[in-house]
Amino acid sequence: MKRRKEINDRKKMHSRRNRRKLLGGLLLLVLLGTAGYVFRDQLAGGSKPLEVANSVEDQNLEQENREEGVEPKEPEVEGSVASPEEGPLDREESVPDTRDLTLLKPGTNHSLGASAYAYSTEMVRNWIWGGVSYEGENLAFLTFDDGPVKKSEAVLEVLKRRGVPATFFIPGYVLAEHPDEQVLQRYIEEGHAIAVHSYSHVYDTLYPGKVADKEKIVEEFIETRDLMRASLGDDFDTGVFRFPGGSMSWKGIDEARSALAEIGVYDMDWNAISGDGEPRSRRPEGPQAMAEHVMFTLSEHWMQDIAVVLMHDTKDITAEYLDQVIDQFESAGYTFGILE
Numbered sequence: 001m002k003r004r005k006e007i008n009d010r011k012k013m014h015s016r017r018n019r020r021k022l023l024g025g026l027l028l029l030v031l032l033g034t035a036g037y038v039f040r041d042q043l044a045g046g047s048k049p050l051e052v053a054n055s056v057e058d059q060n061l062e063q064e065n066r067e068e069g070v071e072p073k074e075p076e077v078e079g080s081v082a083s084p085e086e087g088p089l090d091r092e093e094s095v096p097d098t099r100d101l102t103l104l105k106p107g108t109n110h111s112l113g114a115s116a117y118a119y120s121t122e123m124v125r126n127w128i129w130g131g132v133s134y135e136g137e138n139l140a141f142l143t144f145d146d147g148p149v150k151k152s153e154a155v156l157e158v159l160k161r162r163g164v165p166a167t168f169f170i171p172g173y174v175l176a177e178h179p180d181e182q183v184l185q186r187y188i189e190e191g192h193a194i195a196v197h198s199y200s201h202v203y204d205t206l207y208p209g210k211v212a213d214k215e216k217i218v219e220e221f222i223e224t225r226d227l228m229r230a231s232l233g234d235d236f237d238t239g240v241f242r243f244p245g246g247s248m249s250w251k252g253i254d255e256a257r258s259a260l261a262e263i264g265v266y267d268m269d270w271n272a273i274s275g276d277g278e279p280r281s282r283r284p285e286g287p288q289a290m291a292e293h294v295m296f297t298l299s300e301h302w303m304q305d306i307a308v309v310l311m312h313d314t315k316d317i318t319a320e321y322l323d324q325v326i327d328q329f330e331s332a333g334y335t336f337g338i339l340e
């Protein structure tokens with residue numbers, strides 16, 4: 001939208017300049033015409049000068065063009081009336097701004113525009129779990145795991161309507177099973193961030209005997225990132241990971257973490273949950289209870305200035321409670337960020 005406004009503003013500026021030039025041209029023509037008119041008048045007199053009539057027609061055409069959004073044609077007299085300082089400068093000014101903020105920022109997992117609210121995963125982890133003090137404004141990171149599937153679209157629609165960004169943790173197998181190049185592109189264009197949630201999402205493969213297999217975890221990370229690059233191009237990169245089941249559920253996580261850090265990858269757990277992925281016995285009942293569960297679990301955590309909220313965009317109910325989650329954070333004065 002912003003981009004379209006920029007283009008329109010530029011077009012307006014351009015046609016304003018053209019109108020100025022046209023006016024200058026008109027003035028010259030009127031002067032010349034008047035001179036001719038006076039001269040002719042002395043001989044015969046009567047008719048309106050042809051040049052002036054043409055110029056009025058040009059003006060009407062220009063008006064029509066403007067209404068249709070077409071660049072007005074340069075008046076033929078431009079060269080003779082343009083002031084010298086308008087020459088080369090004018091050309092430079094009319095080069096359109098090609099920086100599209102919805103485009104992928106090379107080497108990252110988000111768009112150029114999303115840089116304004118993208119936070120280093122390593123820093124966020126240190127603020128929440130690493131004992132590094134945090135002095136900034138309250139931040140909320142909405143995170144969605146296990147998609148994208150068909151029902152993820154409903155979640156995307158809510159985020160778009162509310163203008164709120166999120167981070168999506170994607171297992172590679174989902175991308176392989178439902179190849180949909182558009183959806184990853186949409187995450188980028190709509191200001192979200194893309195992260196890896198292993199390839200297989202199979203606990204026994206990633207943590208045999210409940211112990212993290214660091215080689216397997218790194219291998220699956222790379223495999224998934226490569227799949228993402230196949231959709232988004234080699235400029236795409238992500239250093240954001242989430243252990244399926246969460247890092248707290250397994251042994252050998254320190255070794256896996258070191259192996260990931262060697263390739264510039266940092267994992268992120270959560271400190272608030274909606275409970276949409278909990279077993280039935282522990283699952284809050286209904287959308288309102290799930291939204292409230294987010295604030296309840298956050299209130300139980302030692303860190304409340306930064307919230308990393310675990311949700312799943314593979315559940316029907318997520319799009320139903322998401323508005324309320326956003327409302328709660330907004331009214332508590334939180335700003336939404338993404339993880340890079």
Ligand SMILES: [Zn+2]
Pocket residue numbers: 145146197201244245
């Ligand atoms: Zn998961």
